[in-house]
Amino acid sequence: MSAQGGGTRSWWGWGNLEDAVTGAERKALIGRVAALLPDAELVDHRPPDIGELGVGAPRVAAPASLDRLCSDDPADRVGHARGKAFRDVVRNLLGEVGEVPDLVVRPRGERDVVDVLDWCARAGIAVIPYGGGSSVVGGVEPRDTGQVISLDLGELADVIEVDTAARAARIQAGIFGPALEDRLRPHGLTLRHFPQSFEFSTLGGWLATRSGGHYATVLTHIDDLVESLRVVTPAGVSESLRLPGSGAGPSPDRLFLGSEGTLGIITEAWMRLQARPRRRAGASVLFTRYDDAVTATRALAQSGLNPANCRLLDPMEALLNAGTDSPGGVLVLGFESADHPVEAALERALELCRDHGGSPQPPRARNASDTWRTAFLRMPYQRDALAAHGMIVETFETACTWGAFPALREAVLSAAREAMRAAGAQGVVTCRFTHVYPDGPAPYFGVYASGRWGSTVAQWDEIKTAVSDALSANSATITHHHAVGRDHRPWYDRQRPDPFAAALHAVKSTLDPSGILNPGVLLDPRR
Amino acid sequence: MSAQGGGTRSWWGWGNLEDAVTGAERKALIGRVAALLPDAELVDHRPPDIGELGVGAPRVAAPASLDRLCSDDPADRVGHARGKAFRDVVRNLLGEVGEVPDLVVRPRGERDVVDVLDWCARAGIAVIPYGGGSSVVGGVEPRDTGQVISLDLGELADVIEVDTAARAARIQAGIFGPALEDRLRPHGLTLRHFPQSFEFSTLGGWLATRSGGHYATVLTHIDDLVESLRVVTPAGVSESLRLPGSGAGPSPDRLFLGSEGTLGIITEAWMRLQARPRRRAGASVLFTRYDDAVTATRALAQSGLNPANCRLLDPMEALLNAGTDSPGGVLVLGFESADHPVEAALERALELCRDHGGSPQPPRARNASDTWRTAFLRMPYQRDALAAHGMIVETFETACTWGAFPALREAVLSAAREAMRAAGAQGVVTCRFTHVYPDGPAPYFGVYASGRWGSTVAQWDEIKTAVSDALSANSATITHHHAVGRDHRPWYDRQRPDPFAAALHAVKSTLDPSGILNPGVLLDPRR
Incomplete structure (x- = not known):
């Protein structure tokens, strides 16, 4: 894993340019997709030059005292204009950069943060806090925002x-x-x-x-x-x-x-x-029936064994991202400790899995765990390569109780497939558990579909609306860990109890009376 | 442990009248105190009759539709007038009941709760929610409150x-x-x-x-x-x-x-x-040096072994409440699981203790764990008996980081001793950890001091102020699990970040615009 500091950040896509999927890796990836989705267009598209994007001049000027913190460089501003969701990457590839922050402001200490907020509150300039810019929910994107700065905290890194x-x-x-x-x-x-x-x-x-x-x-x-x-x-x-x-x-x-x-x-x-953990033990467990795999995972989540890793991949996820053909999916298990041996915990976990029809894989071999972990880190880069080839590749995630999960998964898969059909996109949907709790799992879904270049954002938005409605109809959360941002607002608003919404508005009015902080996220912007 | 439903609740003290410390138990208890504090007065005092308390007529009348939920019985009202702190019990024994709710209102369903709040908001009547009434921080006590009802949720018990x-x-x-x-x-x-x-x-x-x-x-x-x-x-x-x-x-x-x-x-x-747990393993570990005991407990808290019980009693606590004479205190350990054996976890825990000079006691015997547990459940009843004998008996608790603990304990013990001396109260202070975290313990202190009958509340208030100031000066929380109520307000206000206080006020104004809900708790009442 290369450090962020060691590469050249991509303005349009994930991570560092040096780590992009290229050459043989790119060819193999596209080949796999072609085999899975024979009707996919799979024409490669390249990002435009920043000079072609027509970024306007900044509409705001910082006071002289803060000028040293500010960048009006178009590349910098475009690089801070949105996050790294599929729809962000594709819009970038299409040269549709939309609203761009007027300035990127990089405070060098807390006093600078205070001063910048003072200035922006006085001047009515919106402030979008920016960390790594990896939001996948429109969390860092100006949207009908007016004058706005991106407040990049990257210098506060000690x-x-x-x-x-x-x-x-x-x-x-x-x-x-x-x-x-x-x-x-x-x-x-x-x-x-x-x-x-x-x-x-x-x-x-x-x-x-x-x-x-x-x-x-x-x-x-x-x-x-x-x-x-x-x-x-x-x-x-x-x-x-x-x-x-x-x-x-x-x-x-x-x-x-x-x-x-x-x-x-x-x-x-x-x-x-x-x-730092010194003891580790892990295994993969195959299942012939997915229902059994879910029940085994539930038993594990309720056992008090507390595995560090407990990732149930459904059959499609196992096939696509772990190279494992298992009709009931595969459970990737890991225990770790800095203090004591964890073999007994793993053994008991495997016993629970066997009780529910699981077949632990021989350990030590390069197994589904390793394959999946490698794939995990490459996924965002592969997503970009696929997006550039006209594919619709995106994820969404939720959490629900164990009893609600089977119907929820059916509803989500069915909504996604129906929406893909309606959008004319041929594809597959995968599901894995990223986290599990005694009372329920956090399912994480992946969509891989062929799209029409130029329309893939609209196609995805249709799919996203359909699956989000399915989550909402099944009383599942709109997000377990991707956040709300601007994109999840309609479903977040439905999920959030009204008195709590009123409370949050009151807090916002008290702590941010000018309404400058990340307007449109969580709450409607003040007009 | 007798069920709450099975006894007659004491209006003035803890729990059920049937479970009070009487007879030989009372005699033995007082005898032990006399041995510890030879100068203590130890004259027994009895609670007054409710009829002697001069409870005034209610100042409010419920609308006819809610009348069926309301009780104006003086005993009921006095029984809801305050919680069960030492200062509550003593004031009751002295017949100083102070403000008493005008009515006790018992909703039978959520609709009733809505209707009662509507009525009280319209009429400007304060509402103090009441569960079991076991607050030890003035959480259920009208204080300069005006018209007020106690909203007893006891009928919503399904x-x-x-x-x-x-x-x-x-x-x-x-x-x-x-x-x-x-x-x-x-x-x-x-x-x-x-x-x-x-x-x-x-x-x-x-x-x-x-x-x-x-x-x-x-x-x-x-x-x-x-x-x-x-x-x-x-x-x-x-x-x-x-x-x-x-x-x-x-x-x-x-x-x-x-x-x-x-x-x-x-x-x-x-x-x-x-x-329900099926596997259990526990032990007590003696230490010769308290510092070592703390270090051992920290190691355990950071080990990931996650004991269900990990209660370090300091030497005085061990002596008074576990009958164990150990110069470095005693660590009471317990592991439990519904799924898997826990002996290995206990063994590793004992190994960690030995590494820090601990001496595990032979298991199976009736040991400090059992003795302490029995005492734990009797403590509030014994507190009442001691309070009635003119003793000052109260607890307070906090949490802090491991590094801050030694100085904090010294500061608290020293402040308590100084305050006892100033108040003319001879006594001892004990300390145990009720909960432990990887980053710090939750120390729980007990004060046992001889008081002057009629002045013990004022004496305690002086001690409480001194120790609370010590907590505050050492950046420890004013409460880890006793709550804030009315009694902890000055120190809570110091501890609470100002912007959060402003946010909480804003939420209060939004959700409770008439300011009827438990005025004076957490926030100043609206005037």
Whole structure:
């Protein structure tokens, strides 16, 4: 995994240009898709030059005191104009950059953040906080926003203090995953939060969006790893005490976790760390019936064994992304510990799987776990290559109770297939569990469909609406860890209890009275 | 443990009259105190008759439609006038009942709750939600409140639905601990939330106060067991989706958890349950140095072994409440599982303890664990007996990081001793960890001091102020699981970040625009 710092970021697609899918890998990928979807067009398209995009001049000028923080470079501004969803990448490839931030502003300290917010509040300029820009829900995209800056926290990237006794560190929000781990490694510590975006996302982004990480059980969200938060709001700086636990009123941190830049700018956090694991055990388990696989996974999720990895791939996901042909799918299991052996836990887990018809694969061999992990890290790059070939490739995710899952999956698959048919897109839908809880799974769906170049965004939007409606109709959450952003608003609004929506509006009006912070995310912008 | 339903509730003290400390137990208890504190007065005092208390007539009358829910019985009203803190019990014994709710109102369904809030909002009558009334922080006590009703949720005590696949149940808020467990037992399930108040507190109370329960690690607070909440606010009913996890905006549930009746009335919740444990292993470990015991406990908390019980008693706590004379204190350890053996986890835990100088006690014998558990359940009753004998007996609790703990403990012990000296009270202070986290412990302190009858509340208030200031000065939370109520307000206000305080005020104004809900708790009452 190359560090974010070590490459040239793509303005239009995922990650670093140097890591793009090219040559033989690209050819093989397209070949596999051609075999799966023989009617697909699969014509390669290349991104336009930035000079061709017609980016207008900035409509705002920073006060002289803040000028040193500001970039009006078109490439910089275009690179901050949206996230990295399929629809973002395709619009970039088509040269449809839409609204672009007037300036990219890079504060060098918290005082700068305060000053920038003061300026923007006075001038009525919208502020979109920007970490790694890996949003897949329109979280960093100006949309009917007017004058707007992108507030890139990338210069606030220090690990300020490490408390080895408490295994915690005070970390600035703009640090990227690899740099953070590099800084913690000498202490024998790790945050162990590895979202798929790990290389190209920041601590602040994870916190603002309640991202889901490495652990399939227990510590599933970044929320659980937070000891305290420091947040700059237009109404003042909020800093919570460093506490391992508290019962003093509603949690202040939980208000800002998931606030997606609408209530304040998270500038730093004390995060709970882990010792680096020294013991590991893992296995893959094949099933002949998917229902059995789900029941086995549920038994495991309720066993208290707490595997670090517990990823059930359905048959299509297993085939496409783990190269495993198994009619009931494959369960990828992993245990880890810095303290004690984990073989007994794995053995008991496999026993539970066998009780439900599972066939553990011989260990030690390069198995589905390894294959899948490699594929996992390449997925966003492959997504870009496929998108450039006119494919519709996107994911969405949710969580529901175990009892609700079978009907939910049927509803989602059926809605996706129907929508693909209506949109004239031939394709497949995959499902895996990224996280599991005693009371239910977090299913993650993938869509791979042939599209019509120039229409794939509209085609995807139709599919996305259909599957989101299916989630909503089945009382599942619109997002388990991708966040709400602008794209999920209609379904989020349905899901959110009305009194809580009213409460959130009241908080917004209090902490951000000018309504400058990420307007349109979570809440309607003030007009 | 007798069920709450099976006895006669004491109006002035803890629990059921039938379970009070009497006869030989009372004599032995007082004898032990006399040996510890030879200067203590130890004269027994009895509660007054309710008829002597001079309870005034109610100042409000319910509308005819709600009359069937209302009680104006003086005993009922006095029984709802305050919680069960030491200062509550002593004031009751002294016949100083202070403000008494004008009516006790017992809704029989959620519609009644809505109607009562409508009436009170229109009439400007304060509403104090009441579960089991076990608050030790002035959470249910009218204080300079004016017209006020106590809204007793005790009739909303049903388990409405059990989802055995998800191991979850939809439960009404007014159910008491034993009744809840009785209802879950036939399903092989348990909430496994056993605060010390278990017999005399309710689900709704636990949720509103973020109570701490059975598990010393991981699932320490009731917060973690919540799947969804239903809350009646004056601005409408809020109901969150049943979700095992979500990342859709800030958590709605986390706003109501810990809101202590100030934002709405929790009427029901879907709660995550556990299978009843079948495997158990436990031990006690003695230490010669307390510092070593703390280090061992930290190692355990960071090991990922996740003991269900991990209670470090300091030497004085071990002596007084576990009958164990150990210069470095005693660590009480317990592991449990419904799925797999736990002996290996215990063995590894004991190994960690030995590494830090611990001496595991021979298992199987009736050891410190058992002694301590029995004492735990009798403590509130003994507290009442001691309070009636002019003793000052009270607890307070906090949480802090491991690095902060030694100085915090010193500061608290020193502040308590100094305050006792200043108040002319001879006594001792004990400390135990009720819960432990990878980043720090939740220390729980006990004060046992001789007081002057008639002045013990004032004496305690001086001690409480001193120790709370010490917590505050050491950046520890004013409460880990006792809640804020009215008594902890000054220190809570210091601890709470100002922008969050402003946000909470805004939420309060939106959800409870008339300011009728539990005025004075968490926030200043509206005047």
